[in-house]
Amino acid sequence: MNRLQAEARIRELHAVIRHHDYLYYVKDRPEIQDSAYDRLFAELKQLEAGFPDLVTPDSPTQRVGGVALDQFPKVAHAAPMLSLDSAQAETALRRFDERVRKGLGVASVDYVVEPKLDGASVELVYEDGVLARASTRGDGAMGEGITENVRTIAAVPLRLRESGLKPPGLLALRGEVIMRVDAFERLNEGLLAAGKNPFANPRNAAAGSLRQLDPQVTAARPLDIYVYDLLSGEGAALSTQWDVLSALEAWGLRVNDLPRQVNSVEEIVEYQRELESRRDDLEYEIDGVVVKLNDLTARKVLGVTSHHPRWAFAFKFAPRKEITRVVEIVPSVGRTGVITPGAILRPVKLGGVTVSRANLHNREEVARKDIREGDLVRVERAGDVIPQVVERVEEPGRKRAKRFRMPDRCPSCGSGLIERGPFTICSNSYRCPAQLAGRLEHFASRDALDIDGLGEETAILLVGEGLVHQLPDLFEIVPNDLMRLEGFAAKSAASLVNAIDTACRVELHRFLYGLGIPEVGVTVAKALAKHFQSFDNLRQATNEELEAIEGVGPKMAQHIGLFFLDKRNSAVLANLVGKVKLLEVAMDSGAALAGIRFVFTGGMDKLSRREAKQLAESLGAKVTSSVSRETGYVVVGTDPGSKYDKAIELGVEILTEQEFVQLMRQRGAEV
Numbered sequence: 001m002n003r004l005q006a007e008a009r010i011r012e013l014h015a016v017i018r019h020h021d022y023l024y025y026v027k028d029r030p031e032i033q034d035s036a037y038d039r040l041f042a043e044l045k046q047l048e049a050g051f052p053d054l055v056t057p058d059s060p061t062q063r064v065g066g067v068a069l070d071q072f073p074k075v076a077h078a079a080p081m082l083s084l085d086s087a088q089a090e091t092a093l094r095r096f097d098e099r100v101r102k103g104l105g106v107a108s109v110d111y112v113v114e115p116k117l118d119g120a121s122v123e124l125v126y127e128d129g130v131l132a133r134a135s136t137r138g139d140g141a142m143g144e145g146i147t148e149n150v151r152t153i154a155a156v157p158l159r160l161r162e163s164g165l166k167p168p169g170l171l172a173l174r175g176e177v178i179m180r181v182d183a184f185e186r187l188n189e190g191l192l193a194a195g196k197n198p199f200a201n202p203r204n205a206a207a208g209s210l211r212q213l214d215p216q217v218t219a220a221r222p223l224d225i226y227v228y229d230l231l232s233g234e235g236a237a238l239s240t241q242w243d244v245l246s247a248l249e250a251w252g253l254r255v256n257d258l259p260r261q262v263n264s265v266e267e268i269v270e271y272q273r274e275l276e277s278r279r280d281d282l283e284y285e286i287d288g289v290v291v292k293l294n295d296l297t298a299r300k301v302l303g304v305t306s307h308h309p310r311w312a313f314a315f316k317f318a319p320r321k322e323i324t325r326v327v328e329i330v331p332s333v334g335r336t337g338v339i340t341p342g343a344i345l346r347p348v349k350l351g352g353v354t355v356s357r358a359n360l361h362n363r364e365e366v367a368r369k370d371i372r373e374g375d376l377v378r379v380e381r382a383g384d385v386i387p388q389v390v391e392r393v394e395e396p397g398r399k400r401a402k403r404f405r406m407p408d409r410c411p412s413c414g415s416g417l418i419e420r421g422p423f424t425i426c427s428n429s430y431r432c433p434a435q436l437a438g439r440l441e442h443f444a445s446r447d448a449l450d451i452d453g454l455g456e457e458t459a460i461l462l463v464g465e466g467l468v469h470q471l472p473d474l475f476e477i478v479p480n481d482l483m484r485l486e487g488f489a490a491k492s493a494a495s496l497v498n499a500i501d502t503a504c505r506v507e508l509h510r511f512l513y514g515l516g517i518p519e520v521g522v523t524v525a526k527a528l529a530k531h532f533q534s535f536d537n538l539r540q541a542t543n544e545e546l547e548a549i550e551g552v553g554p555k556m557a558q559h560i561g562l563f564f565l566d567k568r569n570s571a572v573l574a575n576l577v578g579k580v581k582l583l584e585v586a587m588d589s590g591a592a593l594a595g596i597r598f599v600f601t602g603g604m605d606k607l608s609r610r611e612a613k614q615l616a617e618s619l620g621a622k623v624t625s626s627v628s629r630e631t632g633y634v635v636v637g638t639d640p641g642s643k644y645d646k647a648i649e650l651g652v653e654i655l656t657e658q659e660f661v662q663l664m665r666q667r668g669a670e671v
Contacts, residue, residue: 004519010047010048010051014056014059015552018060018158020037021252026155026252033331044059058130059157069113072145077142078170078231078233082140082308083307083313084314086288090346096588097268104298104301111268112292112294114259114260117179118285119284120207121176122143122176122177123137123173124150124175125175129162130158130160131150134149134151135144136169138637146211152218152219157252160253165250167247170232170234171230171233172232174229175225175226176225177225178206178225179206179223179224181283184202189521192338193516198258198361201380202284205221227248227253227255240294240295242294263269272288276326279317284581288311288316315461318508321350325377329372331406332434333435336435339410339411343371344391347436357387359388361389363404369391370392372402375401376392377393378391404537410432412433413431413432436463436468440474443474443514444459444503444571448508450610453495456498462477470572472578472579475500480493482496506580508529509529511535512525512538512583517563519559524551533545543557544557546560593620593667596632597624598623598631599643599647600637601635601641601643604657605638606657606658606661627652632652632653634647634654634655636655
């Protein structure tokens with residue numbers, strides 16, 4: 001192929017790949033299989049390697065190409081990124097509405113209301129349709145340049161689409177970088193498995209990931225974005241906020257699907273209450289709703305203050321925080337040996353859940369917040385599974401207890417402890433009962449072998465009573481062994497043994513995740529299984545072979561390699577592999593329902609919710625928690641909730657459990 005032919009083909013590949021990126025990352029509606037996409041991408045890389053002078057900044061291959069920085073440059077925003085006036089009280093909302101109507105001299109106005117996303121605000125600047133720079137909000141006038149990091153977010157187009165409305169030559173947009181709750185939990189799970197400090201909530205995870213000096217680190221984090229505002233765009237010919245949202249979508253940017261046009265305070269209040277009731281069902285964190293004047297010309301009449309626009313208001317939810325007292329601070333030992341201080345609390349209702357424990361993370365965190373036994377504290381539960389102590393509440397005149405100190409010896413096995421950075425660790429990995437119980441619980445968890453009935457309490461009991469000294473011992477247990485333990489009778493003992501026997505047949509990726517290999521979470525376990533196809537192939541892999549897998553960097557490869565090289569691990573693994581039947585990995589499974597979105601609501605008879613989700617995902621479908629126009633099917637069980645009503649309202653196809661099972665069988669699943 002000569003240079004002219006290569007240039008033409010590269011332009012063609014740019015357009016095709018951008019189209020499929022848009023369908024996959026923005027619309028959640030892929031048209032081709034991953035393997036076909038990979039072939040297009042590989043062809044583009046090969047052509048660019050042969051003709052390096054044809055590589056352009058907006059090429060799909062340049063999404064993750066930045067080098068690590070020493071520091072972030074300061075960047076002036078194209079227009080001020082102001083904060084919003086906000087309040088929780090409805091009276092404050094009414095005063096805002098009165099000020100707007102009075103300022104415009106009208107009896108009523110139209111607003112656009114949308115979720116107030118709880119993430120990290122960024123500015124995106126496009127020049128001639130190409131992403132030129134991105135920056136954090138900073139002080140509103142000046143932010144930090146994070147262009148290379150933002151380029152790693154797949155939902156951010158490197159070149160805008162020109163379908164219909166052509167974008168202006170210079171376009172500055174505002175968006176919110178978020179981390180979805182399930183992705184946040186997987187990230188924290190991986191951090192904890194690696195003995196690292198978890199993020200406090202999805203907002204902190206998103207902001208922290210954006211501010212990594214090495215773009216490769218940001219690229220490994222599951223970031224997403226919603227774009228919602230036009231900061232600057234001369235010649236865009238837009239007259240309302242609703243027009244702005246439509247234009248953003250036409251240009252190929254991800255726009256939230258929940259905004260609504262309203263024209264009264266009552267409708268705003270109704271919308272806020274509706275979103276608050278759905279808050280726990282959304283895939284991302286929100287902390288209120290944003291109210292914006294729809295008319296862009298009228299906004300200019302109202303203007304802005306030095307801090308916030310006079311035409312917008314944040315109507316916030318009540319915070320998920322409560323105040324309670326620390327009864328005791330108790331160190332506990334995790335399956336990786338990290339000693340974590342935890343606060344035993346006076347029980348308090350938080351976000352619909354009664355909380356009696358909270359995470360204090362590590363000794364440095366306890367010292368920084370100066371938390372002591374008996375203190376009054378503010379507790380928060382956002383996207384976290386385990387609530388955390390946010391801060392101490394001052395009590396003038398109250399005598400406080402002594403400062404907390406970590407123990408000198410492991411509270412589980414009595415071994416001496418070592419310090420690694422902020423973490424205190426028991427190095428007695430293979431004989432510490434608490435670590436073994438934690439590994440056993442993890443091995444039996446839903447994303448691993450999924451052994452029904454083997455949770456934290458049972459794992460502790462099996463280890464404490466000497467039935468399990470190493471993981472392979474689990475498969476030697478018989479009902480009579482269990483019947484002598486507290487809480488077990490003939491039926492429950494037989495049930496657990498049956499569950500263990502069933503778990504002997506397990507997919508490779510589940511088995512790998514269950515082993516608790518450092519830094520290997522669910523996603524990486526699936527990638528390893530798909531690539532190596534067998535446990536023996538993986539066990540013998542070199543670090544170079546491991547690094548060739550997407551999502552596995554040098555450090556992770558080293559951890560995986562060392563795990564398999566450890567002689568003590570080898571002995572346990574050899575025994576363990578002999579106890580289970582590892583199922584073959586299907587090479588190209590998942591195409592039958594690729595990208596189709598499913599939502600489940602109500603109770604199911606034949607299948608558990610988890611089994612139904614796994615069935616759909618095994619055929620390439622995507623299971624979400626909320627119904628939108630992009631949803632393909634809503635599967636309805638007994639006593640369905642508001643998702644059923646939403647499906648009817650939007651005209652989404654509804655399936656009974658029986659119809660869902662029939663669909664799965666038609667598409668090749670074994671049910």
